[in-house]
Amino acid sequence: MNKQKLERLASNSDNMNDAERIVYNVIHSKQNMGIWMADIKRETTLPKSMIKKSIKMLQTKGEIKEVVNIKNKSKKHYMAAGFEPADEITGGSWYSEGKLDQEYIFSLRQVCLNYVSRNVVANRDGILEFINQGGYFSGTTTQEIDQILGNLVLDDKIIEVKSTGYGDYEKFPVGRICYRCKSKGGVNNGEGKIGAMASIPCGVCPRINLCSPDSFISPQTCELYQKWLDF
């Protein structure tokens, strides 16, 4: 929505009473960050009942809307109708109705991982071009792909390397950042190696600090050991 239209809306107070006008102006001044009830009360010094009534009327008239604040879903957050909530309020492009869209993220990750695995070595631009060729994920931005690739690196599924210009890297200029699968088996094979401590019951035990031979939790009575040794 353009600036002039927004300004028109802000000054369009013909169908508002004084209290509604005051409340609306405060909400409008917060633009795409919005404001919640307690802050409106603090800034307007109007009684709470009057603010509630004004908000209800403004919502009915379509002048303001309620948005979900990702940082505090229980608090009602209000915004002027003409604004789109900022990323700080919604959580960003990965959030939908205040929740992280896990399914979407997982699907996009798999597409990127499959592409890297098939091509042995890939760079961000190649992946982005492939994803935006059409279909469900078209419209994905560079920033979003960077986040997904960063996420895959953190999950140790792929590693970030610099092109040497030789062998598998000959398609990419020397020094260009590329990605390759972590395990030689690619996407489906080669599960990450489990460490020595993680492969025994004590490594996963949340009560290890309470465990001792003479206490209630002991290696002799441990249920995790019992399961582990249950051949």
Next chain:
Amino acid sequence: MVSQYGFKFAIHLITNHFGKIVAKVCETLFRKGPLSLGEIIRSTELTPEQVKNSLLVLVQHNCVQAYVPADQCTIAFPPLFSNFFMFAIEIILFSVNVVRGEDGSMATVEYLALFDNIIHRLRFPKFLEIAKHQLDDECEKVLDGLLRDGRLTLKQMVERAVQGKENPGAIEAVVRESFHKLLKAHYIERCPAPEPVVSTLIKAESAPRKRGSKMAKKFEAPETIEQRVLEAAVPGEAIRFAVTAYTLGNADREAKSDDSSMVNDGDNSGKFIVILCESLIYVTKFYCTHISSMILIFLHFFTWIQGGIANEGSILWRANFEEFIRHLRHKLLVENERKRLDDGAATILSAILDVTKTVEKKVKIEKSAPLSLDSIFTEVTKTEHGRTMTIDRVRASLVQLGCPQRNFDDSYSIDLKSIVEMARNEEVESIVLKRFGSDAYRIFRLLSKSNCFLETDKIAESALVDKKETPRLLYKLWKDNYLYMEKLVVTAAKQSRFMLWKVNKPLLWEYVLDEMYHAALNLSLRLAFEQEKDEDLLHVPADKLVPADKSSEANALQKRYRRLRDVLFLMGSSLMKLDDALMLFHDF
């Protein structure tokens, strides 16, 4: 500084190998630090006989080192070498257990428990495996004797091997040959000085720092008592792996031997001058006025002179744990790079480490000794896998190994410390993944890689973890000591509080190491419990476990036996794998 469970695990090992009384003495030394004989007797409330015998066992098996604090006396015990006569003198002093100080006051011998050597007892099977594969089966047998008995003379090694066997002459020859092979590889060494004099005072800064100096002084942790005692006790490099030329009945063999580590006639005079100089420096350093100390110094030289005639029966030898740990460290470095890069990089690193190991002054070196590209290439092409490599291939692998630039003198050094750190990171990340789940794993890796404070929301965005879930996971990691947290309060128009999170690696590694010792102790206790539970099975004759009849009773017995066998194998191998992780965090 050894952790709580490190001590508990060490005591557990001593209890298993030597019994509760010896373990009680060892535990007292761990709890209270170095103590004299009288102090140990008072603390343990054992009889003097029990304490003395326990200390003798612990010293024999290299788990305790005696020493004399230098600030208590001025008597010098130059660590020339350990032999039977010095040992006998020390036994006499041990019984009296005092030496007189300059002012006539009683300076007592103190005993220090050696944590590292006790934990090494867990890895004796690995040391034997190294000797078997690097050398041969006979070397493994000789080493086995040394590990079982703690310290032996060559004569005792021979007697041990020929006992009850036919053809003792041939066996003796094999034992001597194995001994020399082990010595050449530095897998065995002369035993340390029985009671070196050690300064226990912390050194003050030698020169005042210049005001406004831009060169920040690198912090170095002060030397511990254990480090000083071991440094003082260990014989000089010239004699640590040396055998004199005059071993009984084998002068010809020694003279003909091409073993470069052995002293031959030509080297003897050189070594005499070295030893003489060392002794003079030591004596002047610790100016002694007492006749008793002069007698002792005479005896040192006397025994050195006559030692060549009878040293086979007098020089004590023991396994050199340091060399085995160095070997295991190199193995870990090579295998890690093989997994991370490829076989070529592993071959090159292995060649570099092989050629530079003789110049390594200690195990935990941060960088490999500098080598020119030509030297590296020469060593690589000597190996089976490196024979076909070109110099460009070697250069490219050196870049992959993290050595893109040469040193100022055109040499290459590999950053070994970073390879060890990567391995430690992987081990800890594996624990986080298993214990806290994949979201926490991503968060932990983000913080570990960034190596700085990050705010909660930033973490949620970068790790793509739900913003409501992130604080809960961070709190869990923090509560279990995997993260460090600080609160930041910003006062602007409105007061805002931020939580900042970081992985503090040195602290975290200490904590993880303690958890690993705890886990190793638990594994050992559970192993003993399982053995005890089915102890009767271990005594059942083998033929009863595979009976002809297929009755249900026989089947149940077989099933129980198979279970016990699988359980013992699983736990034993898990303990060995966990021990690799203990070395990664403590010894490498």
